[in-house]
Amino acid sequence: MIKKAVIPAAGYGTRFLPITKALPKELLPIIDHPTIEYIVNEAIESGITDILLIVSSNKNAIIDYFDYNLELETILLSKNKYEEYGIIRNIAKGANIHYIRQREQLGLGHAVLQAEAFVGNEPFAVLLGDDMYVGKPEPAMKQLMDAYEKVQSTVLGTIEVELKDTSKYGICIPKPDQKGPIVELKGVVEKPKVEEAPSRSAIGGRYILTPGIFSYLKNQTRGAGNEIQLTDAILRLMGTEKVFSYDITGKRYDVGNKMDYIEAILDFGLQKNEMKDELQKLINKKAK
Numbered sequence: 001m002i003k004k005a006v007i008p009a010a011g012y013g014t015r016f017l018p019i020t021k022a023l024p025k026e027l028l029p030i031i032d033h034p035t036i037e038y039i040v041n042e043a044i045e046s047g048i049t050d051i052l053l054i055v056s057s058n059k060n061a062i063i064d065y066f067d068y069n070l071e072l073e074t075i076l077l078s079k080n081k082y083e084e085y086g087i088i089r090n091i092a093k094g095a096n097i098h099y100i101r102q103r104e105q106l107g108l109g110h111a112v113l114q115a116e117a118f119v120g121n122e123p124f125a126v127l128l129g130d131d132m133y134v135g136k137p138e139p140a141m142k143q144l145m146d147a148y149e150k151v152q153s154t155v156l157g158t159i160e161v162e163l164k165d166t167s168k169y170g171i172c173i174p175k176p177d178q179k180g181p182i183v184e185l186k187g188v189v190e191k192p193k194v195e196e197a198p199s200r201s202a203i204g205g206r207y208i209l210t211p212g213i214f215s216y217l218k219n220q221t222r223g224a225g226n227e228i229q230l231t232d233a234i235l236r237l238m239g240t241e242k243v244f245s246y247d248i249t250g251k252r253y254d255v256g257n258k259m260d261y262i263e264a265i266l267d268f269g270l271q272k273n274e275m276k277d278e279l280q281k282l283i284n285k286k287a288k
């Protein structure tokens, strides 16, 4: 069983400047909960018990968010605001949250390498904060875990993207003649040129990795964007272990993209009993 997850949260959030100058992008709210809380909850709902957040020097607000705030709790209780108290007390309930600071931002591969001591010698999950899923029928990470149970090897959660978007992702090269949703890979390439994209199967920010990845991350040279890429280390891992892709089912939001972010806010708002009717009216009014 996979019990540990790693969530890299040390990036600069340049797509959302200037707000990310002062607010970590992981705390951008979907109405009243930050995006990273949805990622943490997906991990917990999938059965993860220990989550390592990889943060950086200007991300202390994330640590505060997942901590108790005893002063605020006392104030809420003294004002009989029990519902609000319950909401803040139950954030990330069910998992231990651990932190480590990535001292320099050298890329996703370098971020994941920071998790080596935490992970030890067992397979582990990686969830990227820009990719939010409403997995159907199961949370996206649970789907990957079930795939892992079948293949007992590294599994990359994938989504199908448009050809023009392939240059934004890690793109999978399947071995020939295979039927999904679990497919063995013969290669993977980080952010290929559109005209060189080997497929439209993109890594969608979810991974189950074996601890074998760390020996490759340690001496991984810089790749796309002059960064130490996780994808490049996974390609080398394929020399010694099988690597599979699994097509995630459900709805994905790239919350680092402004339109997807707004869509997530609307969709989640339409799920909230206290506001769904008024929000629907507002949407109808604006559509006219």
Ligand code: G1P
Pocket: 108, 128, 130, 131, 168, 169, 170, 171, 190, 202, 203, 204, 205, 229, 230, 231
């Ligand atoms: C990262 C990974 C890439 C993956 C993507 C998913 O890229 O390097 O392989 O497809 O996340 O969102 P980034 O978006 O951080 O540049």
